[in-house]
Amino acid sequence: MGESFLDQLCDEDGFRGQTWGDFLTSDQNNGGEFVELVRRKDKVYVGGMYGVAIEEACKHELSGANPQAVGQVIDLMEARAKGYDMKDIMKAAERTEEKTKKWLRKGKHKKLPVWQPESSGSSSD
DSSP states (O other), X not given: OOSOGGGSBOOSTTOTTSBHHHHHTSGGGGGGTOOOEEEETTEEEEOHHHHHHHHHHHHHHHHTSOTTHXXXXXXXXXXXXXXXXXXXXXXXXXXXXXXHHHHHHTTOGGGOOTTOTTOOOXXXX
């Protein structure tokens, strides 16, 4: 296995030249303690900074760059998140990963992120 996904350089605005780990543990994400849950079509997804990182980690996994990328993001989230029902968080993270990978495989890159209400997939997604 190569370098951890969390040690890879992040390309998000304001974080260029920093790692995904830096992005997730930044002050903007309360040191990694904040997890944004987003409801879309009666399903709950992980949004916010962790959602962005899960999406990018899915891309890394599907490209073959790092088969454990999403797990590394989720492990950090599980270790850092405070004051949440972790069962609900893990279920939302799994749903976010599954739906993101499904959309990426179908070529729906431009419709990401999956948790955005304006993301338009068919009702069967």
